[in-house]
Amino acid sequence: MSLTKILSDARQRKSTRIWFMILLLVIIIVLYFTVGKMKGLLIGLAIIILAAIGIQVMDYDIDLGKMIETGGNIQASRVQHTNDGVTLYGSCVTDDLNCIDFTTQAQAQEKYQGCMDQILKNNPNITDLNELDVYGLDGDNDGIVCEALPAG
Numbered sequence: 001m002s003l004t005k006i007l008s009d010a011r012q013r014k015s016t017r018i019w020f021m022i023l024l025l026v027i028i029i030v031l032y033f034t035v036g037k038m039k040g041l042l043i044g045l046a047i048i049i050l051a052a053i054g055i056q057v058m059d060y061d062i063d064l065g066k067m068i069e070t071g072g073n074i075q076a077s078r079v080q081h082t083n084d085g086v087t088l089y090g091s092c093v094t095d096d097l098n099c100i101d102f103t104t105q106a107q108a109q110e111k112y113q114g115c116m117d118q119i120l121k122n123n124p125n126i127t128d129l130n131e132l133d134v135y136g137l138d139g140d141n142d143g144i145v146c147e148a149l150p151a152g
Contacts, residue, residue, distance in 0.1 A: 021049050021053050063078075066090075077089075087122050087123055089118060105147065107152065109146070112137055115135070119134070
């Protein structure tokens with residue numbers, strides 16, 4: 001296995017990224033106490049690394065391109081990659097969404113449809129949404145979600 005492949009595989013692992021950021025933080029702390037100059041810069045770098053560690057630990061990322069596009073809106077810039085290889089953005093990023101989160105079937109359908117439209121837009125390799133139910137709201141894969149809820 002080549003060094004490039006090893007580094008690429010390591011970069012994909014969350015634990016490796018967190019350990020690398022902790023190592024950088026330790027280096028910054030050592031520099032802070034040993035170097036008399038640039039303490040403000042080192043504090044700034046430490047804050048940035050702590051924020052990056054927080055983002056990694058929370059299990060979602062922020063898409064910088066989307067953040068610029070949305071004028072700095074962090075909620076709209078959130079990005080999540082599911083186990084199915086689907087990329088979710090903004091309000092469609094969720095750890096757990098269930099039918100119990102909605103009062104009516106219409107509310108659930110609206111949320112589901114909005115996110116499915118977004119999934120199609122951002123994941124051109126997906127062609128049949130009935131085969132994909134990242135939220136688990138459509139038990140029979142017919143495109144109608146939370147059928148047990150009142151129609152509303």
